[in-house]
Amino acid sequence: MPPSGGPDNEAVTAQGKAAFEAIGLNERLASLLAEAGMTGPTPVQQAAIPPLAQGRDAILRSPTGSGKTLAYLLPVLQRIDPQRRETQAAVLAPTQELAMQIVRVAETYGEPLGIKTVALIGGAALSRQLERMKQRPHLVVGTPGRVREVAKLKKLPLHQVKMIVVDETDRVFSLGGKGDVEAILKGADRERQTVFVSATRSEAMREAESRWLRDPWMPEDEGEEAASGLPPTIDHVYLVCDRRDKIDTVRRLIRNLRPAGALIFVNDIERIGELLSKLRYEGFAVDALYGDTPGRERSDAMRKFREGRTKLLIASDVAARGLDIPGLPLVIQFEPALDADHYVHRAGRTGRMGRSGRSITLIEPQERFIMAKLSKQLAIELTEKALREGRLLSVEEARRARKGREEEASSSAAPTRDASSGAKGKPGIGSRPGRSSAAASAGARPAAASRRAGAGHVGGAGAEAAAPAAPRKPEPPKPSRAAKIKADRKRDNKNKGAPRWLKEKRSQSSQQEPPTPSS
CATH class of the missing domain: 3.40.50.300 (P-loop containing nucleotide triphosphate hydrolases)
Structure with a gap:
C-alpha cells in the first residue's frame, strides 16, 4: 500500500474528485468525498x-x-x-x-x-x-x-x-x-x-x-438488483428444524460460523426476552432492539454492536428498518419474513456496498412453501442447507456425510470372530471340510446334554466339572435421608440463575436418577 500522501494516493484522490465533479457536484463536495477515500x-x-x-x-x-x-x-x-x-x-x-x-x-x-x-x-x-x-x-x-x-x-x-x-x-x-x-x-x-x-x-x-x-x-x-431490492453479493440459505430446536440451532450457527457479528430477526417481540436470556445463559454477548426500547437503551445497544463489544443483536422488523451496519457478515431470520418486502429489508442489512454476506432463515418442515414463494417473488435462489460437522452443507452433501457415518458405525459394531472360526463364510482351521454349522451344532447338543446329566448326579464326576453359577449383582442400597437432602441442596444451588426450562429439565433428570449415598 502506498504511504499516505504519496504520489499514488494523490493520483487516486484526484481521480475520485474528477469522477464526482463529472456528475455535477461542486469542487468542495467532490474534494471532501475524495479525501474520505471514495474513488468515484x-x-x-x-x-x-x-x-x-x-x-x-x-x-x-x-x-x-x-x-x-x-x-x-x-x-x-x-x-x-x-x-x-x-x-x-x-x-x-x-x-x-x-x-x-x-x-x-x-x-x-x-x-x-x-x-x-x-x-x-x-x-x-x-x-x-x-x-x-x-x-x-x-x-x-x-x-x-x-x-x-x-x-x-x-x-x-x-x-x-x-x-x-x-x-x-x-x-x-x-x-x-x-x-x-x-x-x-x-x-x-x-x-x-x-x-x-x-x-x-x-x-x-x-x-x-x-x-x-x-x-x-x-x-x-x-x-435485476432493483427488481428484488437485494444486491447479488448475498448468499440466501434456509435451515429446516423443529420449533423447539431453533435456539439451539442459533447457538450452533454462531459457535461454528464464528461471525464478527450477527443480526437476529424475530416476528414476535414477545419472544425477544426468551431468546435474549437463553443466549446470554450460553455465554453470548447479546442485546435487543425493538420498537418500544427507550431511546438511550437503543443508542447504547447500537453503539456497542458497531464497536464489536456485542456480537449479536436481536431485533424486530420495525426497529432494524434502514440500519446501516458496515461489514455485517450474517443475518439470521429466527422466523421466516412475513412477506417479500420484509425479507428484503432483513437480508439487506448484510452484503452492503459490494461486500459479501449471508442470510440464514430458520423454518419448520411445513414452512418450505414460504421459501419457494419468496424465491419466486424476489427472483433469488434460496438454498436449503444443513449444519453438519461445523459446516453448512447442501442437503445432498449432508445425506452423504450421514450415510458415511452410519456405515462406519455399523462396521465398528460388527461381532468379533474367533480365530478358530476363520474368515466369514469360510470353514475354520480345525473344522472338517464340507461339514455344515448345523451339523456341528447338532453334534454338540448330545455332549451338552450328557454334561448336564453328569452335573446333576450327586457325587459324580460331572459335579466337579460343573461351572459355578454367576454371582448375583447386589442391589444398590437406598440413599439415606441425609444424602437425599444434600443432593437436593446441591441441585438447588446449581439451578440459581438458570432459565425455567433448564431448571425443569434438571429436576426431571434428578428424579429419574437417585443421588449416590454418602459413605
Whole structure:
C-alpha cells in the first residue's frame, strides 16, 4: 500500500474528485468525498445525483446498501445556501436509528460547507431539540411525528422548506407515519423538491407518488438488483428444524460460523426476552432492539454492536428498518419474513456496498412453501442447507456425510470372530471340510446334554466339572435421608440463575436418577 500522501494516493484522490465533479457536484463536495477515500460514485449515485442537483422530484429506488443516502443527501447539501439562516431542507426517516445515521453523514459533509444540521427524533428530550432549533439550522433530519410536533409549536417554519426527502417511503406510508408526512408536505413550500427513497415499492408508495410528486425522475433501467431490492453479493440459505430446536440451532450457527457479528430477526417481540436470556445463559454477548426500547437503551445497544463489544443483536422488523451496519457478515431470520418486502429489508442489512454476506432463515418442515414463494417473488435462489460437522452443507452433501457415518458405525459394531472360526463364510482351521454349522451344532447338543446329566448326579464326576453359577449383582442400597437432602441442596444451588426450562429439565433428570449415598 502506498504511504499516505504519496504520489499514488494523490493520483487516486484526484481521480475520485474528477469522477464526482463529472456528475455535477461542486469542487468542495467532490474534494471532501475524495479525501474520505471514495474513488468515484456508485451506480445509483451516478444516475441520481445529476437530476436531483437540478431540483427535480424523484423516485429513488435501489437495493439496500447501494449508496442511496449519499445519492440524495449530496444534492441537498449542494443546493442549500449556508448564507441564509433558515431551514431549507428536511429529511424524514421512519426510525430513530436511521435518522441518526443520516445526521452523521450530513454533519460529515455539511459542516465543512458551513451547513448546520439538527436531529428531531422521538424518544429524545423535546426541550433540548427546541433549544437547538433556535440556531436556525439549514437542515433538519428526523422522524415524521417529532418533526410535525416541532412545526406545530412554531419552531420549524415549514413554508421555508424547499426540499423534502422521505427515506424508506414504503415503510412510512404503510405505517402510522403517513398522516404526519402528508401534513409536513402540505405545510412546505409549494414549489418544493420532493424525493421518495426506498429499496422496495409498495402500493401505498405508488399512491403517494401520484399525489405528491410532479414529473418525477426514475432510473431508466432498474435491472435485476432493483427488481428484488437485494444486491447479488448475498448468499440466501434456509435451515429446516423443529420449533423447539431453533435456539439451539442459533447457538450452533454462531459457535461454528464464528461471525464478527450477527443480526437476529424475530416476528414476535414477545419472544425477544426468551431468546435474549437463553443466549446470554450460553455465554453470548447479546442485546435487543425493538420498537418500544427507550431511546438511550437503543443508542447504547447500537453503539456497542458497531464497536464489536456485542456480537449479536436481536431485533424486530420495525426497529432494524434502514440500519446501516458496515461489514455485517450474517443475518439470521429466527422466523421466516412475513412477506417479500420484509425479507428484503432483513437480508439487506448484510452484503452492503459490494461486500459479501449471508442470510440464514430458520423454518419448520411445513414452512418450505414460504421459501419457494419468496424465491419466486424476489427472483433469488434460496438454498436449503444443513449444519453438519461445523459446516453448512447442501442437503445432498449432508445425506452423504450421514450415510458415511452410519456405515462406519455399523462396521465398528460388527461381532468379533474367533480365530478358530476363520474368515466369514469360510470353514475354520480345525473344522472338517464340507461339514455344515448345523451339523456341528447338532453334534454338540448330545455332549451338552450328557454334561448336564453328569452335573446333576450327586457325587459324580460331572459335579466337579460343573461351572459355578454367576454371582448375583447386589442391589444398590437406598440413599439415606441425609444424602437425599444434600443432593437436593446441591441441585438447588446449581439451578440459581438458570432459565425455567433448564431448571425443569434438571429436576426431571434428578428424579429419574437417585443421588449416590454418602459413605
